[in-house]
Amino acid sequence: MTEPMAIPLNLHPDRLFHSDPAQRAIARRLYAEVRDLPIVSPHGHTDPQWYADDMPFPDPARLFIVPDHYIFRMLYSQGVALEDLGVPRADGGPVESDPRRIWRLFAQHAHLFHGTPTRLWLDHAFHDVFGVRERLTAESADRIYDQIAQQLETAAFRPRALMDRFRIEKIATTESPLDLLPHHQKMRASGWSGPGGRVVTAYRPDPVVDPEFDGWRENVRLFGELSGEDTSTWRGYLNAHRNRRAYFKDMGATSTDHGHFTARTSDLPEAEASALYAQALAGKLTPREADVFRGQVLTEMAGMSLEDGLVMQLHPGSWRSHNPSLFRTFGRDKGADIPTATDYVGALKPLLDRYGNERKLTLILFTLDETSYSRELAPLAGHYPALRLGPPWWFHDSPEGMIRFRKQAIETAGFCNTVGFNDDTRAFMSIPARHDVARRIDCRCLAELVAEHRMEEDDAREVAVDLAYRLAKKAYKL
Amino acid sequence: MTEPMAIPLNLHPDRLFHSDPAQRAIARRLYAEVRDLPIVSPHGHTDPQWYADDMPFPDPARLFIVPDHYIFRMLYSQGVALEDLGVPRADGGPVESDPRRIWRLFAQHAHLFHGTPTRLWLDHAFHDVFGVRERLTAESADRIYDQIAQQLETAAFRPRALMDRFRIEKIATTESPLDLLPHHQKMRASGWSGPGGRVVTAYRPDPVVDPEFDGWRENVRLFGELSGEDTSTWRGYLNAHRNRRAYFKDMGATSTDHGHFTARTSDLPEAEASALYAQALAGKLTPREADVFRGQVLTEMAGMSLEDGLVMQLHPGSWRSHNPSLFRTFGRDKGADIPTATDYVGALKPLLDRYGNERKLTLILFTLDETSYSRELAPLAGHYPALRLGPPWWFHDSPEGMIRFRKQAIETAGFCNTVGFNDDTRAFMSIPARHDVARRIDCRCLAELVAEHRMEEDDAREVAVDLAYRLAKKAYKL
Amino acid sequence: MTEPMAIPLNLHPDRLFHSDPAQRAIARRLYAEVRDLPIVSPHGHTDPQWYADDMPFPDPARLFIVPDHYIFRMLYSQGVALEDLGVPRADGGPVESDPRRIWRLFAQHAHLFHGTPTRLWLDHAFHDVFGVRERLTAESADRIYDQIAQQLETAAFRPRALMDRFRIEKIATTESPLDLLPHHQKMRASGWSGPGGRVVTAYRPDPVVDPEFDGWRENVRLFGELSGEDTSTWRGYLNAHRNRRAYFKDMGATSTDHGHFTARTSDLPEAEASALYAQALAGKLTPREADVFRGQVLTEMAGMSLEDGLVMQLHPGSWRSHNPSLFRTFGRDKGADIPTATDYVGALKPLLDRYGNERKLTLILFTLDETSYSRELAPLAGHYPALRLGPPWWFHDSPEGMIRFRKQAIETAGFCNTVGFNDDTRAFMSIPARHDVARRIDCRCLAELVAEHRMEEDDAREVAVDLAYRLAKKAYKL
Secondary structure, three states: OOOOOOOEOOOOOOOOOOOOHHHHHHHHHHHHHHOOOOEEEOOOOOOHHHHHHOOOOOOHHHHHOOOOHHHHHHHHHOOOOHHHHOOOOOOOOOOOOOHHHHHHHHHHOHHHHOOOHHHHHHHHHHHHHOOOOEOOOOOOHHHHHHHHHHHHOOHHHOHHHHHHHOOEEEEEOOEOOOOOOHHHHHHHHHOOOOOOOOEEOOEOOHHHHOOOOOOHHHHHHHHHHHHOOOOOOHHHHHHHHHHHHHHHHHOOOOEEEEOOOOOOOOOOOHHHHHHHHHHHHOOOOOHHHHHHHHHHHHHHHHHHHHHHOOEEEEOOOEEOOOOHHHHHHHOOOOOOOEEOOOOOOOOOHHHHHHHOOOOOOOEEEOOOOOOHHHHHHHHHHOOOOOEEEOOOOHHHOOHHHHHHHHHHHHHHHOHHHEOOOOOOOOOHHHHHHHHHHHHHHHHHHHHHHHHOOOOOHHHHHHHHHHHHHHHHHHHOOO | OOOOOOOEOOOOOOOOOOOOHHHHHHHHHHHHHHOOOOEEEOOOOOOHHHHHHOOOOOOHHHHHOOOOHHHHHHHHHOOOOHHHHOOOOOOOOOOOOOHHHHHHHHHHOHHHHOOOHHHHHHHHHHHHHOOOOEOOOOOOHHHHHHHHHHHHOOHHHOHHHHHHHOOEEEEEOOEOOOOOOHHHHHHHHHOOOOOOOOEEOOEOOHHHHOOOOOOHHHHHHHHHHHHOOOOOOHHHHHHHHHHHHHHHHHOOOOEEEEOOOOOOOOOOOHHHHHHHHHHHHOOOOOHHHHHHHHHHHHHHHHHHHHHHOOEEEEOOOEEOOOOHHHHHHHOOOOOOOEEOOOOOOOOOHHHHHHHOOOOOOOEEEOOOOOOHHHHHHHHHHOOOOOEEEOOOOHHHOOHHHHHHHHHHHHHHHOHHHEOOOOOOOOOHHHHHHHHHHHHHHHHHHHHHHHHOOOOOHHHHHHHHHHHHHHHHHHHOOO | OOOOOOOEOOOOOOOOOOOOHHHHHHHHHHHHHHOOOOEEEOOOOOOHHHHHHOOOOOOHHHHHOOOOHHHHHHHHHOOOOOHHHOOOOOOOOOOOOOHHHHHHHHHHOHHHHOOOHHHHHHHHHHHHHOOOOEOOOOOOHHHHHHHHHHHHOOHHHOHHHHHHHOOEEEEEOOEOOOOOOHHHHHHHHHOOOOOOOOEEOOEOOHHHHOOOOOOHHHHHHHHHHHHOOOOOOHHHHHHHHHHHHHHHHHOOOOEEEEOOOOOOOOOOOHHHHHHHHHHHHOOOOOHHHHHHHHHHHHHHHHHHHHHHOOEEEEOOOEEOOOOHHHHHHHOOOOOOOEEOOOOOOOOOHHHHHHHOOOOOOOEEEOOOOOOHHHHHHHHHHOOOOOEEEOOOOHHHOOHHHHHHHHHHHHHHHOHHHEOOOOOOOOOHHHHHHHHHHHHHHHHHHHHHHHHOOOOOHHHHHHHHHHHHHHHHHHHOOO
């Protein structure tokens, strides 16, 4: 009678499979082949310090709520103040600091997440990682808080132990060229991970690529210092990239990542590119010119990828920090990034004209504009040797989002032009949940093809393993 | 042997549920919880005179065909002349006036509606409202005509009796600021409905907001007269809105509605807005400036909503009267309004920058461009406290349209950022059918989540009642 | 023991039907009604010489791989050189010429087609046309090659014999106005087909309509010679169209086809159109003016269709030859055509303003931009008497593409505003497969409506026959 109000929390073994018995039976068989495969996480935003220092995670609120914009944006949309959820203010002003109060406020609003992937991830983490067996409500909030908090203090819940438990074979973090990669260096020195090890970095040069990024000019100056190149010239700037790419590669990086507002690429003559760079340094670019400049750097990055073998990722189409008053108060990445319509066919043409037929180049395309799946991305990836399609991203990393991707992209692109799943997350505890959702949905989609006699089950079994493990490893050279 | 050719008309109790037995069983249980809930109809275009005068409806043709563009547009697309369907000409020229001939012509073409929601609504009204038990064909046309016509003459088929039978708890009509609301006044005086009663108005100011509306300048003059404000100035024009909004609120209105071509909003300094208004009065706006002006009024309306509490609705994206020769002959609303691609992320930014974080404001967004569901609307509504998503609208008020909305919007926006169903109809007899379709489809979608173990059935039951009843009542303050 | 490694190739009788038993049972019954109906193929790109000369088809590689961009684009996307697949170079340079080696290379990559419609078509042709009973793999490649090659030498596998076996009642080819139609003349002279016969032509004037087409001016000169009209003037140019349309009509054509980059139409005063034409002849059009010119010709074509009764087809939205280096080496139609976002509502307005209300005109709209189905095309076709919707086209001629079309277009357009299926193929062996996929998917979609009690099965049976046979015959006047 210690939990009189407890509402049971179940993770059903058939969850996310279609309820039709014929499809479900096939999905179960396929899933059995991939459920326990190691996790390859080639793109994400976890903190490398976790792995380097292997210190305990903080309290449940700071673990699950405060840093997760998937969660606090939903509460904010329903009138909850971010201050009350402990989200730090840019000016250091007061916000709620009692983790238990933050947790309770979240628990009171748990029903907002019905039907969302966030709910699936949370339930999975509560149930499988922490052994919680009752649903989170205002009534159960304290009990669940305690249950999680106690375990977080134990050795079995430190990052490296959880990595083992989660069967994470490889994970990439994402760093700026200005980052000295101390945590990756520490891992390398310790012999635990290091280059070619379990934790690798990825080269995300947006802070030195985007002239509209806060502090870009200062960033470019530092970039020169770090690389020993003269970044006051276009040629020196490009060499600085070469230098830092080599350093990142030395720290295990196999990929670069580019988060531009559009997918525009440019292929200017060197003199024009150089002049544009000089204008940028002088702070004189129009918004359109800034986009041309970013697009020029993308094409240069593709050329360098041909040289050094780093796989290139493009994540366009997010209007970052759409809410200016929220941005002033709380800064970036606070759930106010909104997707917009994104063209690829015209935008990528300059880069593709130059490098699209290169078999040694891999450019992985992501989108927040699902209309491009069948219209643009699948036809492009189904033709150009250099192109591959990334999995459904961000808002579309969800059961329905994944189903739409499979139904809209595969008939034209084939499975072979996709790269498996990546979790793209900062939320360590959600990693097994996210990969499990992807594996389940992929098996469900394959089971539908098999049950409808569009594919044989033996072929589907091979594809399931490709999607869960082999494609990511191969595409990202991990 | 009185009906030798009769083909039976059935309304199956499981209609619109998925045929998978597991999903269907759950859908039945959920639907049993919501089937008999009262109807809240917060947005529609029925004629308030019906409720005020409670006179019998006209003959079957004038009830079902002549005023319903969903119906006559389909026949027109297949070569039937609108004149032959009794649609009145703008010039008063001759059109078919024999309702039985109109009815027969319609019946000959009933097969055109296979697979359309119109067919579902008609069959529901024929079967449940009028007790028809045979399908409409050329052969059965006269019998069904007689069956309906006879009942329409009885007391049980007058508007108020049907309102009771349909369990309509609340219904909003839509009126122009230039409307004196005589029918609402009459209802109020009679004590039958009136403010806070069953029939309320809604403030639809397009005729005085859109400088490209026929007769806008004359409308603005009348607007000044009615409100006692000097609408030759921007400030007076805004005060006229305040005045008429207050009057509408007094007549029960809880909402405003805005049917713009784009979702553009503006937030100009007062001097600029004032100058633009002067230009508009002078008839000197370019199309782009007219759009800026409409967008400015939207932002002003949001500000007034913060003052007076009226919920704001935005219905953008319809190219009205796309067919000029049809427009010349028959006027507006003749089935020739065509949706176009609609941007929200950039368009709404001026308004959202100013009022998006207001918890006291509710701006309900509708769309005819389904690509915006997952890309723009759900991320916006899943962040801004002021935003909510309206249900699938117009062409998308259909089983597949509703399923797409649920699958594309909910994973990001959650159910909590939606506002339930509204029927948006002029066709009184279709109201129970439309709400029934929505309730069935919502239960079907929830049943799918439950059957696939993405949601527990006890939670789904609560959500079903929210979607059928509570969300609309709360969002529209009814 | 002759085929020790053989993996069986099955065509399941229930393939492409939903696996839910209730839906499947209905789908089977509906499909039984349409499975054996004759094939009407009103739009395609097969070679009329096949039918005129009735010579054997070449070897398996030249039959299935070398001419089929659906196939070689996928191998190219995975790094296979087109030269190694025997695709001819524009400069006549060396490419693989051994059909067996081409076939083996293809067989090694057969797994790339999992989940694609190409795989369904190939398996169907292998199994049903050639009696192959093992799946194509590197191991089985030679055996299957031999099995097909031997049969191709027999009389039963000549084009006319296969036409009979495939039950092709009518097939249209597509020719340029500059084509003298010798094969159609030969068929006519032989009495085997000819005008009104089984093989008809269609008028595809792009080479003389598009000023950006290679050699347009020379084409226009030849156009004048062939027609005996003075194509140095706008009026003469239009008369040349009238002349060649009449000739094509005499050779059985019932339709024209227009493959423009956009759906833009224009309706210029004659003097302006004439001046624009003069500019075009002088090679002085900007890209925008070229689009206006193409749009003007579309409107003129609609006017001529009203005169001569030819049905008009518009296929917009493909960025042809997106890959310039591939284009230089191999020429057109090499799998590098990429769809782009396509507007119809504004683009078609000039033509619709002039001819949209004509009941005697049929303009069939196709799209590669699926977002237009529910937003633009269905509302347009559900209103304008002149408009009909073509079936899912090219990349969308696939099971999921067809399901999306049915779900997104029918609720608004109705089945009556669609025109059945067309295969649009150059691949003769795929014709029965493509029509079979369409019939199965249509029956599946109808079965879903019946199983969910949205349509009665007797009505669905009529619609199934319409979709498989009657609508195409009627819309194309065949």
